[in-house]
Amino acid sequence: MTQSSLRGEGSAVEEAIPPAPRKGSASDGRGRHGGGGRGGKKRDAKGRSPARRVLRWSAMVLALVVLGTAGAGYLYYQHLNGNIRKGQRSSGDSKAQRSRPNSAGQMPVNILLIGSDSRNSDANVALGGSRDNRGTPPRGDVQMLIHLAADRKSAAVVSIPRDTRVDIPKCTDPDTGKVYPPVNEIINESLARGGAGCTLATWESLTGVYIDHWMTIDFAGVVKMADAIGGVEVCVKQNVWDRPTPLAPGGSGLKLTAGKHKVKGKEALQWLRTRHAWGSDLLRARAQHMYMNSMIRTLRSQNVFTDSGRLMGLAEAATKSLQVSEEIGTVEKLYHLAMQLKTVPTDRITMTTMPNVADPQDDNHVVPDGAGATKMWKMLRDDVPFDDKGPAPDAKNAKKHTGESAAGRTPSVQADRLGVLVQNGTRTATQAPVGGRAREIGQELAGKGFTRATADTSAALSEEETLVRYPSADLEGDAQSVAKALGVPLSSVRKSTDVSGVTVVVGADWRTGSTYPKEATPKAGDLPDNSDAINGSDESQCMDVYAPYRW
The missing domain is CATH 3.40.630.190 (LCP protein)
Structure with a gap:
């Protein structure tokens, strides 16, 4: 037998629903996942x-x-x-x-x-x-x-x-x-x-x-x-x-x-x-x-x-x-x-x-x-x-939805005046971080005119996807310009209060090379085989x- 395998304001519910009618109107175990499996004890650590x-x-x-x-x-x-x-x-x-x-x-x-x-x-x-x-x-x-x-x-x-x-x-x-x-x-x-x-x-x-x-x-x-x-x-x-x-x-x-x-x-x-x-x-x-x-x-x-x-x-x-x-x-x-x-x-x-x-x-x-x-x-x-039971999406609207074709905002400063921090986020639960990735991508940015890009030498982060983060709306255009220079999709440019300036996090999806790997956009129903x-x-x-x- 085989094993089967947001930050924002307001409520999405309130944005998407009509006014309400007035009142009165018509896991456990430990197996692989906890020590039980097909023969282990059925108790957790406590x-x-x-x-x-x-x-x-x-x-x-x-x-x-x-x-x-x-x-x-x-x-x-x-x-x-x-x-x-x-x-x-x-x-x-x-x-x-x-x-x-x-x-x-x-x-x-x-x-x-x-x-x-x-x-x-x-x-x-x-x-x-x-x-x-x-x-x-x-x-x-x-x-x-x-x-x-x-x-x-x-x-x-x-x-x-x-x-x-x-x-x-x-x-x-x-x-x-x-x-x-x-x-x-x-x-x-x-x-x-x-x-x-x-x-x-x-x-x-x-x-x-x-x-x-x-x-x-x-x-x-x-x-x-x-x-x-x-x-x-x-x-x-x-x-x-x-x-x-x-x-x-x-x-x-x-x-x-x-x-x-x-x-x-x-x-x-x-x-x-x-x-x-x-x-x-x-x-x-x-x-x-x-x-x-x-x-x-x-x-x-x-x-x-x-x-x-x-x-x-x-x-x-x-x-x-x-x-x-x-x-x-x-x-x-x-x-x-x-x-x-x-x-x-x-x-x-x-x-x-x-x-x-x-x-x-x-x-x-x-x-x-x-x-x-x-x-x-x-x-x-x-x-x-x-699932794949719905109508095929309109390609133009699909790109607009994912941000791939967005025109983006105008950068506030020239590339050579913009400070960019590059972090290594290639650590995963199953793989050690790739040494020197922040330095390598920082050098790539410098070669594209972002001469003030610097590598973060602190411990590697864990990020599955490469991201470009920015702290406030006035830096969104600058972050987008960095993403475009690296070939990172605009959908990966995100506002974050955890950074003080434009920050590139080189994720586990970009462990080698200086060219960001292009991935096909997922299609409806194209789930991983081990999603059961x-x-x-x-x-x-x-x-x-x-x-x-x-x-």
């Missing part, structure tokens, strides 16, 4: 059982879908508003910028879903166990980015395994004011280093994708919400029983015969918790993506939208379970965001996992697969659909059961 982490995933996904059906929540709008907890959108350093609008002036929307392992309530302790960990900062064990295309005709979901080692930026806890320095650690630790806003900043730093909003959820309401859905169809190719074995104690308890089954309540949780019977954490992510797709199809096939009693029950559970970034912290705004998500047909929804490889520093972790992950992030930044993509309308998906767990 002794927590990995099985319960998927409870948050279930509640998170169910809550998201509920939001798409929450129109009846306006019947008791103020009550539901009181249920919603809110937090700061970003609490960490980030260099990401909003995407450019498409030719129709529409903007994409990116929403980060975070499943918290919080044990700070009786309900969460009852579902998640481990009373000894009550009161400790929660971690983000499940993380998914939903990308809603600018034209609202397609959507993509990307999961990042909880044990992916990344650079977590400097973050400040919005409640305590505590400042956490940058670290290189697994991504689920980011939630404990400044809340959901730090996890958002971590994603932005990793991907370069501006994230408009976040939503977090713990696992206290999962059983109630799973039952409220009314059951979701899943499929296994062989009889499955996820039970303890001599090499792997524990297990979800899932026991099904081969074929299709409708699961809900406890059985639905068992499906989402199962890891050993599938063979790895990555394959469990596939099972979760199948469940999520099936659930969306189920809700759309039912008369949920006309059953106000059922909608109110779902909305009640969802709003009590969710915490959201403050700019979408009302039922009204969540409703309109959900209505935009609802417009995407199921055959234009694509579920994926970030391309990744084993961490050379720790077999229990993974790191982004450089070329594959970089391609996926570029597709998100450029709003390229993950599943289309939302694919009803043929069926999980293969790892042999020791067949019966």
Whole structure:
């Protein structure tokens, strides 16, 4: 069996939606990703059982879908508003910028879903166990980015395994004011280093994708919400029983015969918790993506939208379970965001996992697969659909959207008077930095007239993509002139408060040579092979059961 594998102001939701109707109107585990695999122990470094982490995933996904059906929540709008907890959108350093609008002036929307392992309530302790960990900062064990295309005709979901080692930026806890320095650690630790806003900043730093909003959820309401859905169809190719074995104690308890089954309540949780019977954490992510797709199809096939009693029950559970970034912290705004998500047909929804490889520093972790992950992030930044079912884009508008044909701004000073700092950003999680790259590209700039270009001799940075950064609008034209001299696309010229002047960061995509390597613009549907993509309308998906767990 094979393994499957922004800075800006205001709310993108408010920019893209019509006025609201008036009130009253009609992951766990450690395998490769944490020490379990097909035979390891099911405990993390703090002794927590990995099985319960998927409870948050279930509640998170169910809550998201509920939001798409929450129109009846306006019947008791103020009550539901009181249920919603809110937090700061970003609490960490980030260099990401909003995407450019498409030719129709529409903007994409990116929403980060975070499943918290919080044990700070009786309900969460009852579902998640481990009373000894009550009161400790929660971690983000499940993380998914939903990308809603600018034209609202397609959507993509990307999961990042909880044990992916990344650079977590400097973050400040919005409640305590505590400042956490940058670290290189697994991504689920980011939630404990400044809340959901730090996890958002971590994603932005990793991907370069501006994230408009976040939503977090713990696992206290999962059983109630799973039952409220009314059951979701899943499929296994062989009889499955996820039970303890001599090499792997524990297990979800899932026991099904081969074929299709409708699961809900406890059985639905068992499906989402199962890891050993599938063979790895990555394959469990596939099972979760199948469940999520099936659930969306189920809700759309039912008369949920006309059953106000059922909608109110779902909305009640969802709003009590969710915490959201403050700019979408009302039922009204969540409703309109959900209505935009609802417009995407199921055959234009694509579920994926970030391309990744084993961490050379720790077999229990993974790191982004450089070329594959970089391609996926570029597709998100450029709003390229993950599927190929849409119309072919107009080439002229596509170039305008990505900034390739932009005329640019006029430089404020001549090249020989402009100070440019060149940094080496060729370090990656799997490769050592290339020595002397800042000096080499600095010399290349000097030869093109930028005689005041200097190389930064401090430690190498980690940047997948070569960037030209500038601190303020008056230097944008100067930064663009530097990019043009080097052949770097204008879409890689970005405003950043982390620099004091025009700064070139030579990324891992330019490890050799003085000529910037030209890369083909990603095409719709041209995903990396190891992204384990599943289309939302694919009803043929069926999980293969790892042999020791067949019966």
